Amino acid sequence: MNIHEYQAKEIFRGHGIPVPPGEIATTPEEAAAIAEKFGGMVVVKAQVHAGGRGKAGGVKLAKTPQEAREHASRILGMTIKELPVLKVLVTPAEDIASEAYVGLIVDRGSKRAVFMVSSEGGVDIEEVAATNPDAIRKLEVDPRFGLLPHQAYWLATSLYSDVKQQRAAAKIMGQLYNAFLSSGASLAEINPLITTPEGEVKAIDAKMNIDDNELFRLPEIEALRDESSEDPSEVKAREAGLTFIKLDGNVGCCVNGAGLAMATMDLVKYYGGDPANFLDIGGSSNPEKVVNALRIITSDPNVRVILFNIFGGITRCDDVANGIVTATRRIDIQVPIVIRLTGTNEEAAVRILEEAGFSAMTDMDEAVEKAVQLANGGAA
Helix, strand or coil, rough: EEHHHHHHHHHHHCCCCCCCCEEEEEHHHHHHHHHHCCCCCCEEECCCCCCCCCCCCCCEEEHHHHHHHHHHHCCCCCCEECCECCEEEEECCCCCEEEEEEEEECCCCCCEEEEEEEEECCHHHHHHHHHCCCEEEEECCCCCCCHHHHHHHHHHCCCCHHCCCCCCHHHHHHHHHHHHHHHCCCEEEEEEEEEEECCCCCEECCCCEEEEHHHHHHHHHHHCCCHHHHHHHHHHHHHHCCCEEECCEEEEEEECHCCCCCCCCHHHHCCCCCCEEEECCCCCHHHHHHHHHHHHHCCCCCCCCEEEEEEECCHHHHHHHHHHHHHHHCCCCCCCCEEEHHHHHHHHHHHHHHHHHCCCCCHHHHHHHHHHHHHCCCCC
């Protein structure tokens, strides 16, 4: 789950991280009033679950309340990476002497949280990693002990030469680690972590991604979800109990099991296609899940073929077949469907599909190759 910058800043502030004040506006008039409150010179920042806000025109410096009103008027209602901007954060402008990057992410390889820090802040860390990897210092945090003071100080020495700023940055890293753990985050970053001409160290930006698996024990964090800033198809999938991630391809995939779904997408790429989604219907034997899955897939206008790849274990093939037949009777599906079924009740599933005018394959490669051909304009 993603949360907005202003929400992440509130979490940071609650753990003692020095974050400048800021307030949310949903109208240009509110933005002007907040700017007046903060003394005039402010930054107006789009609140949307997408990167590249600055490049898209979603972050603007305003020298007066009137400028804040004008910037908010342009930013509110714009779309950034197909997501609408419905609110802006208005925060006092800071006099910046230097910018650094501090981030913390779960690394599946080491099975630990890993700090990444760089004195080159204010830009994408991926860009720094690609062009100057030596500018990034990393540290794996042992979960038994947490971030130890000397480790935080070692990280801070790569950011600043001034001892006071090193100590301040080390303290912030300890606070960031605590915020990361207590919020069930998979990522937390400050970009940039700035110094002012007076030598203060501040976090003027904040980003957090929350691990969905943590939300059952953190209702106060789950309450921060903003569905208006999420892809509508992903919201519908979550409500239907499906695991769904929208992608940019044209082969709609409906699969049971995350591992098989990943393998299916890999095979689509191997045969020259592009998956339109990751969709795992899970191990349920409920035909209604298939109906919901097809509704979500067919809502994407880019989908040119639908590929079912079902390995029946807990999921019964005949239930999936019934779901396909039911869905095609309820929904006007304008694209071809390629079906691969094997496993539990496979024979019954094939009979159900044949009676409804469908055919099913048992070979995964054959089914994926056919789906890609259809998506690329080949004959059925």
